[in-house]
Amino acid sequence: MKEPTATEELVFTKHATDVMAERRIDEKLVRETLTSPDLIQRQPDGTTHCIRMFAxxxxxxxxxxxxxSGAQRKVVTVFFDRRLRGRRAHHAGP
Structure with missing residues (x-):
């Protein structure tokens, strides 16, 4: 899978919008994470995990x-990952 780019269309699943509202995660934070992640992890299931630390x-x-899927990126889920707590940020972008 290629790197996500800002020119691709971004679509949020119902699950993603529900958990964003429930967890009080603003769309701006999601977009920042996608455009400037600290970590990018490609998974065997074909998904990509973009991860960013917010000081x-x-x-x-x-x-x-x-x-x-083609020129569309679908946000499947969003969450603050407690497993990474205490880890230092290392920018993965260009």
Whole structure:
């Protein structure tokens, strides 16, 4: 799977919008994570996990799981990943 780009269409699944509302995660944070991730993990199931640390959120790591289909990126789920707490950020972008 190629790197996500800002020119691809971004679509949010119902699950993603529900958990964003429930967890009070703003769409702006999701977009920041996708455009400038600290980590990118490609999974065997074909999804890509873009992860970014937000210092202004207590050093919490936001994980955005996306699935690509043509020119469309689908946000599958979004959550602050407690497993990464205490880890330092290393920018993965260009």
């Amino acid at each position: 202004d959120r207590g050093g919490r790591w936001l994980r955005v799981v996306i699935a690509a």
